[in-house]
Amino acid sequence: MSTAEASDQSRRIRVLNDFFRSTFLGGRVVMTAGVAALPIDLQARAVLAVQQFSEFDRENDPHGQHDFGSIEVGDETIFWKIDYYDETMEAGSEDPADPTKTTRVLTLMFSSEY
Secondary structure, eight states, rough: OOHHHHHHHHHHHHHHHHHHEEEEEETTEEEEEHHHHHOOHHHHHHHHHHHOOEEEEETOOSSSSSEEEEEETEEEEEEEEEEOOOTTSEEEESSOOTTOOEEEEEEEGGGGOO
């Protein structure tokens, strides 16, 4: 894959990830047991913070795909990560830039659970 093709693929993945993260449409959202044990108001704040997250930089987003972030909710640091599965959810996606071949899964977890 050429540099231009890789850049275009990263851009397509970034657009799909931003849409999914901000709407939760086109994929699944899960929480680790630790995050799910938080009071419901903190869970709601975490979900909203993920949807509104825009603080991407070279350090937390080296590939420019907007697939990971860290948020503070109350006294907790919560990470979120987007992974890419095939349509059957049994293996990784062969092409995360193709939404017809990819199911996105966003996981919320404590930083200590990463």
